[in-house]
Amino acid sequence: MSESIIPESELEEVELYHPKSWWTEKVFSQDAKLIAIQYGLTAFAIGFVALVLSWFMRIQIAFPEMAIISEGTYYQFITMHGMIMVVYLLTALFLGAFGNYLIPLMVGARDMVFPYLNMVSYWTYLVAVLVLFVSFFTPGGPTGAGWTLYPPQAILGGTPGQETGIVLMLVSLCIFIVGFTMGGLNYVITVLQARTRGMTLMRMPLTVWGIFTATVLALFAFPALFVSAVMMLFDKLLMTSFFMPALVEFGENLSYGGGSPILFQHLFWFFGHPEVYIVALPAFGIVSDLISIHARKNIFGFRMMVWAIVGIGALSFIVWAHHMYVSGMNPYFGFFFATTTLIIAVPTALKVYNWILTLWKGNIHLTIPMLFCLGFIVTFLNGGLTGLFLGNVIVDVPLSDTYFVVAHFHMVMGIAPVLVILGAIYHWYPLITGKMLHDGMGRFHFWITFVGSYLIYFPMHYLGFIGVPRRYYEMGQTEALYTSSAADLNVFITIAALAVGFAQLVFIYNVFWSAKNGKVAEKNPWKSTSLEWQTPEQPPIHGNFGKELPVVYRWAYDYSVPGAEDDFIPQDVPNEKVKLAEGYKELGVEKT
Amino acid sequence: MSATSKVPLKDGMEGFVSDWASDQRAFKGVPWGKAMMWIFLLSDTFIFSIFLISYMTARWSTVEPWPNTSEVFALTVNGVSVPLLLIAIMTFILITSSGTMAMAVRSGYQKKRKQAAALLYLTAILGLSFVGMQAFEWSKLIEEGIRPWENPFGARQFGSIFFMVTGFHGFHVSVGVIFLFITARKVLRGDYDTGRRGFFTWQKGRYEIIETMGLYWHFVDLVWVFIFAFFYLW
Ligand code: HEM
Ligand SMILES: [Cu+2]
Numbered sequence: 001m002s003e004s005i006i007p008e009s010e011l012e013e014v015e016l017y018h019p020k021s022w023w024t025e026k027v028f029s030q031d032a033k034l035i036a037i038q039y040g041l042t043a044f045a046i047g048f049v050a051l052v053l054s055w056f057m058r059i060q061i062a063f064p065e066m067a068i069i070s071e072g073t074y075y076q077f078i079t080m081h082g083m084i085m086v087v088y089l090l091t092a093l094f095l096g097a098f099g100n101y102l103i104p105l106m107v108g109a110r111d112m113v114f115p116y117l118n119m120v121s122y123w124t125y126l127v128a129v130l131v132l133f134v135s136f137f138t139p140g141g142p143t144g145a146g147w148t149l150y151p152p153q154a155i156l157g158g159t160p161g162q163e164t165g166i167v168l169m170l171v172s173l174c175i176f177i178v179g180f181t182m183g184g185l186n187y188v189i190t191v192l193q194a195r196t197r198g199m200t201l202m203r204m205p206l207t208v209w210g211i212f213t214a215t216v217l218a219l220f221a222f223p224a225l226f227v228s229a230v231m232m233l234f235d236k237l238l239m240t241s242f243f244m245p246a247l248v249e250f251g252e253n254l255s256y257g258g259g260s261p262i263l264f265q266h267l268f269w270f271f272g273h274p275e276v277y278i279v280a281l282p283a284f285g286i287v288s289d290l291i292s293i294h295a296r297k298n299i300f301g302f303r304m305m306v307w308a309i310v311g312i313g314a315l316s317f318i319v320w321a322h323h324m325y326v327s328g329m330n331p332y333f334g335f336f337f338a339t340t341t342l343i344i345a346v347p348t349a350l351k352v353y354n355w356i357l358t359l360w361k362g363n364i365h366l367t368i369p370m371l372f373c374l375g376f377i378v379t380f381l382n383g384g385l386t387g388l389f390l391g392n393v394i395v396d397v398p399l400s401d402t403y404f405v406v407a408h409f410h411m412v413m414g415i416a417p418v419l420v421i422l423g424a425i426y427h428w429y430p431l432i433t434g435k436m437l438h439d440g441m442g443r444f445h446f447w448i449t450f451v452g453s454y455l456i457y458f459p460m461h462y463l464g465f466i467g468v469p470r471r472y473y474e475m476g477q478t479e480a481l482y483t484s485s486a487a488d489l490n491v492f493i494t495i496a497a498l499a500v501g502f503a504q505l506v507f508i509y510n511v512f513w514s515a516k517n518g519k520v521a522e523k524n525p526w527k528s529t530s531l532e533w534q535t536p537e538q539p540p541i542h543g544n545f546g547k548e549l550p551v552v553y554r555w556a557y558d559y560s561v562p563g564a565e566d567d568f569i570p571q572d573v574p575n576e577k578v579k580l581a582e583g584y585k586e587l588g589v590e591k592t
Numbered sequence: 593m594s595a596t597s598k599v600p601l602k603d604g605m606e607g608f609v610s611d612w613a614s615d616q617r618a619f620k621g622v623p624w625g626k627a628m629m630w631i632f633l634l635s636d637t638f639i640f641s642i643f644l645i646s647y648m649t650a651r652w653s654t655v656e657p658w659p660n661t662s663e664v665f666a667l668t669v670n671g672v673s674v675p676l677l678l679i680a681i682m683t684f685i686l687i688t689s690s691g692t693m694a695m696a697v698r699s700g701y702q703k704k705r706k707q708a709a710a711l712l713y714l715t716a717i718l719g720l721s722f723v724g725m726q727a728f729e730w731s732k733l734i735e736e737g738i739r740p741w742e743n744p745f746g747a748r749q750f751g752s753i754f755f756m757v758t759g760f761h762g763f764h765v766s767v768g769v770i771f772l773f774i775t776a777r778k779v780l781r782g783d784y785d786t787g788r789r790g791f792f793t794w795q796k797g798r799y800e801i802i803e804t805m806g807l808y809w810h811f812v813d814l815v816w817v818f819i820f821a822f823f824y825l826w
Pocket of ligand 1: 055057058078081085086145146147413414415418456497
């Protein structure tokens with residue numbers, strides 16, 4: 001076997017900023033790891049608000065006679081729930097939290113390339129969250145325009161929150177985008193320009209590939225949201241007519257005229273569809289790594305996986321109008337976008353096959369992270385299949401704006417990525433805190449969450465088939481329109497939703513309880529090969545690696561290599577240093 | 593900078609790919625700040641493209657006629673109305689400032705501290721005069737009764753989109769001017785010779801920063817060319 005080549009160092013070491021006071025160390029920290037935790041906690045805090053809103057909505061739908069919220073409030077709650085979940089929770093968590101924590105560690109860097117900018121990114125995000133949250137307490141409350149914020153109705157009378165709620169929502173989104181851009185540039189450049197010696201692009205773990213590609217998507221997709229938010233703000237505050245056609249309200253001519261509401265839909269979905277993949281690609285990456293680690297087998301088709309991530313990312317920019325089949329756009333557009341949508345299913349399906357082939361004959365450890373990964377695969381597959389239905393114009397038209405859609409997107413971009421996030425937290429919690437999460441509570445959390453989510457969303461497909469519309473706060477005289485099973489099912493779904501919500505409380509308790517009382521984690525407890533576990537200290541300290549940055553000799557998937565004594569070879573171990581199993585003279589060669 | 597590595601280089605496409613995918617850096621020899629500016633500008637390109645696409649859609653969707661730009665943007669000199677006079681001057685100034693910027697980059701790399709600083713100040717002042725003329729143009733249009741929400745000469749979207757896009761571009765120029773002044777001061781003080789640390793960022797300044805600034809400045813200039821073509825000539 002050839003000698004391992006050690007490339008020369010191209011980069012001189014940068015000096016890190018060393019905090020001088022408690023404030024700059026613990027609060028205004030420039031250390032990506034602490035920024036990650038700040039991002040994570042903030043995202044979970046606002047995400048919890050969105051979860052509580054969903055309880056109110058579910059109780060309202062199941063027991064309309066209780067009338068716990070009014071119809072206006074229901075609109076406000078769906079809007080805030082949807083927007084918080086998609087943007088302020090999932091995007092911030094995957095890119096801001098996981099990106100910050102994992103990218104520098106996994107590519108062998110001491111920190112992000114511009115730590116100061118990185119810090120500002122978090123504080124800007126916090127401001128965005130606060131601005132959004134404040135809208136709950138303004139006159140008129142938060143906006144009730146739906147998370148898609150379609151004009152003209154979003155800024156007109158009759159829509160709850162049109163006084164200040166919509167303005168705060170748009171302003172908050174703009175702030176979020178500015179903050180994200182600062183962080184996103186950091187993640188991209190750290191991956192491209194600050195890897196350690198030997199860390200070639202094709203040796204990066206898929207987690208990094210996923211987060212990296214998603215960040216690139218975000219940098220190109222958020223501009224569309226930014227511009228449309230600015231234009232809608234002008235329509236609202238300066239009475240311009242970018243999106244506003246001539247309108248009559250209560251018999252009076254409004255002073256708008258000549259704008260195009262469809263333009264907003266195009267811009268929104270030019271952002272909105274890549275946004276789905278901004279959430280999905282990091283999940284894909286993380287799940288690939290977790291499956292490989294917990295099945296002690298290399299990922300199947302690594303290169304294919306990388307190209308699938310990149311390909312999906314590129315394609316995701318030309319499918320946006322599949323959200324607009326019923327908007328009245330030119331039918332030929334529908335044909336084009338249906339085609340691209342079905343094409344994107346190919347690399348996606350490929351990834352699912354590869355995950356399953358990785359599991360095939362693997363030494364599967366049913367650890368909690370593995371359970372969540374398995375849950376992800378089934379859930380994502382389910383959501384992906386209904387996506388094929390909705391991607392076809394003729395099937396979509398009758399299903400549009402029914403509960404079938406609610407079921408589809410919750411499966412594919414609600415539950416599936418959340419399962420990955422939860423699994424990832426169980427996986428990396430020992431690295432971050434040095435303690436293990438409590439196993440019993442974890443298993444309880446997994447089973448209730450996984451089974452419960454199915455019980456919530458599976459029946460919704462049926463509701464959609466019988467025509468129950470989405471965004472309705474009650475079904476009215478159900479008997480006249482749908483079978484009475486719709487009402488019964490809604491009660492059932494709500495009970496499941498509350499159970500899932502309860503399981504999340506157990507999880508939150510577990511996170512805090514284990515930080516104090518958890519079992520102390522041994523070094524590299526999952527026997528993983530990637531660099532984040534090879535730091536001298538666990539949890540890693542400021543600067544991540546000791547005096548010398550690690551040198552990388554192999555990809556991140558050397559599990560169960562024949563000939564090696566351990567069933568994993570860390571990325572920074574050269575071939576010469578691998579301990580051979582008894583009876584072997586060389587790695588990878590059959591016993592002689 | 594030392595040779596990339598001892599690994600033999602490959603030719604052609606294969607070499608390109610393997611270089612790109614090699615360890616440490618995808619763009620060899622490119623400092624972090626410069627790479628980051630490139631990516632930022634790509635993202636910003638999306639912002640301006642979407643603004644311009646929205647502009648085209650607005651012209652298309654509005655039912656009122658679009659005002660005649662060679663009349664709206666004319667200046668009256670000695671009783672003669674000269675179309676696009678102010679804009680021609682503004683464009684000339686901005687493009688000149690790109691030239692002085694490029695010269696500043698060169699002087700910076702040659703470590704001619706004073707010359708670089710002088711050129712940077714000159715660029716900043718040219719930028720400032722651009723913003724000043726833009727303010728003049730805005731006030732002229734406002735005096736004539738054009739507002740974001742109304743326009744006596746035709747479609748109201750004309751005013752809305754004009755103020756929005758040129759305002760956004762003017763904001764870019766103004767930010768650039770501020771940073772040009774800061775950079776010029778740092779160059780003059782010799783920060784990039786002594787490697788003095790940034791006040792906030794704690795990183796050592798280098799002359800490369802002038803080039804990074806330059807990228808931004810040329811980009812803003814390029815965007816102006818598009819705005820010029822789309823708003824004034826169409
Ligand atoms: C168990 C947790 C969850 C429950 C019980 C839940 C429940 C609901 C309910 C009741 C609605 C309103 C449906 C309607 O009336 O049309 C809704 C809408 C929505 N949810 Fe969730 N949800 C959950 C998690 C999530 C997650 C994790 C996401 C992240 C992607 C998400 C994203 C959305 C979006 C985008 C909407 C659409 C809002 C709109 O129509 O404007 N939800 N959810
Ligand atoms: Cu889509």
